[in-house]
Amino acid sequence: MNSEPTPVDFWTAILRGWSGRCPRCGEGTLFGSFLKMKSRCTTCELSLEPYRADDAPAYFTIFVVGHIVVPLVLLLERWGNEPPLWVHALLWLPLSVALALYLLPHIKGAVIATLWSQRIASPKPSAGGLDSSV
Numbered sequence: 001m002n003s004e005p006t007p008v009d010f011w012t013a014i015l016r017g018w019s020g021r022c023p024r025c026g027e028g029t030l031f032g033s034f035l036k037m038k039s040r041c042t043t044c045e046l047s048l049e050p051y052r053a054d055d056a057p058a059y060f061t062i063f064v065v066g067h068i069v070v071p072l073v074l075l076l077e078r079w080g081n082e083p084p085l086w087v088h089a090l091l092w093l094p095l096s097v098a099l100a101l102y103l104l105p106h107i108k109g110a111v112i113a114t115l116w117s118q119r120i121a122s123p124k125p126s127a128g129g130l131d132s133s134v
Contacts (some may be wrong), residue, residue, distance in 0.1 A: 004106075007119065008023065008024060010114075010117050011013070012026075013113040013116060013117040014108075014113050014114060014117070015039075016050050016108050016113055017030065017108070017109035017111070017112050017113025017114070018106050018107075018109055018110045018113070020105060020106070020109050021109075022028055022043060022044060022046055022048075023046075023112070023113035023116045023117060024041065024044050024046045024116070025043050025044035025046070027041075027043040027044070027075075028041035028042045028043035028044060028046075028129060029041075029042070029066060030048065030109050031096075031105060031109070033100060034076065034105060035104065035105055037053075046116075047098050048112065050121035050124075051112050051115040051116050051120070051121060051122070052056060052122045053108050053111040053112050053115070053116075057104055057107045057108035058104070059112050060101055060107045060111070061103050061104045063101075064099075064103055064107070065096055065099045065100050065103065068099060069092055069096050069099070072092070073088065073094075076091070077089070078080040080127055108123045127131075
C-alpha cells in the first residue's frame with residue numbers, strides 16, 4: 001500500500017459515500033450495520049470517527065421523501081376524484097417508509113464523504129466533559 005493515498009475529487013468521494021464505500025479508497029465499507037458507521041476503513045485505515053454526520057442525513061432524507069411523496073399525494077387528490085383517507089394511508093405510508101429506509105444510509109454515506117472531502121472534522125470532546133471555568 002502506498003504511504004501517500006492518491007487524491008480523490010469531490011464527486012468521486014460523494015459517489016463512493018453514496019454506495020457505502022470509503023471515500024478515500026472506494027473499497028472498504030463505511031457501515032458495520034445498517035447505519036452504524038465504522039471507526040476506520042478496513043482497507044486503507046482511514047479514520048472515519050472525526051467525520052460525524054449527526055442529524056444531517058435525517059433532515060436531508062425527510063426533505064427528499066417529502067418532495068417525492070407530497071406531489072404524488074396532491075396529484076392523486078386532484079385527479080383521483082378525492083379518494084378516501086384509507087387509500088392515502090395504504091399508498092403513502094409504506095412508500096414513505098420504504099423511501100426513507102432506502103435513502104437514509106445512502107445520504108448518510110454521501111454526507112460523511114462530503115465531510116471527508118472538505119476536511120470538516122468534528123472537534124474532539126474535552127477530557128473533562130464540561131467546561132470547568134463556569
